[in-house]
Amino acid sequence: MVDHVSLPSYLESFELFQQHIRGQLDGLSTTDKGKRFAQFVKQLVPQSDGGANFDAPELNSKITNDGGVDLIGRSKISDKTLYIQSKLWVDRADMIDSVISKFKAFKSKDANQLNLFSADAENNHFMLVTLSPLKGILEQYKKKQYSSKDFYDECIAENRVYFVDGHEILTLVKNAYSKLNQVPTDLTINFEVPYISKDNVYIGILSNFELKELHKSSETLYF
Secondary structure, eight states: OGGGSOOOGGGSSHHHHHHHHHHHHTTOOHHHHHHHHHHHHHHHGGGSTTTTTBOOOEEOTTGGGOTTOOEEEEBSSSSOEEEEEEOSOOOSHHHHHHHHHHHHHOOOSSTTSOOTTSTTGGGEEEEEEOSSOOHHHHHHHHHSOOTTHHHHHHHHHTTOEEEEOHHHHHHHHHHHHHHHTSOOSSOOOOOSSOOEEETTEEEOOOOHHHHHHHHHHHOOOOO
16 A cells, blocks of 8 residues: 555655654754654554554653653553553663563552552553664563563563554554545445435535544544
8 A cells, every 4th residue: 555655755764764753853852852752652552553442542641750651541442551651762672671660560649540460450551662673672582581571471471562663653654644645445434314415415414423533544643
């Protein structure tokens, strides 16, 4: 699908994509870089495989003291919660362990949020999103017995932890750009009541939810 659309030059390779992101962040403080990336991740997560079954995540209200969780998403169909760490760069295996350790330790101080050590812990899912390539780093992490490796292994076995790295982000952005620049060939619209038509004019009623879903199916990602 992407091949039939003329892509911007910064989407032609992973290296150019990284350069583009670095340029967009140039001159910002470390804190502002993190906030901007978190806003981008908010758009990105619902389009990823790991986040597809969750609503668009919200920024953690305790962003200045987030305990390693920048965004929180709620499942569309169950009581599951997705805790997300957005981290611009991850270049060492011990950084993976640091993120996993924070996921393991993270629990709300508020009574209305889940405790990871309660019986509902299996409903907690975790995601790390980074612009760095992670394949080699994750392979290094798996070979050593880091402090939080047992928790990592548990989450992997239960399919409760996801990693979205720079290569996957590039693919998602390409697909979103392609979707934006192509006329849909297959579009399903669910009207509230049967529509009326005359010649090639159609009149019907759409719910607010349906409009949001149609918009979501055609939106792109902006950094």
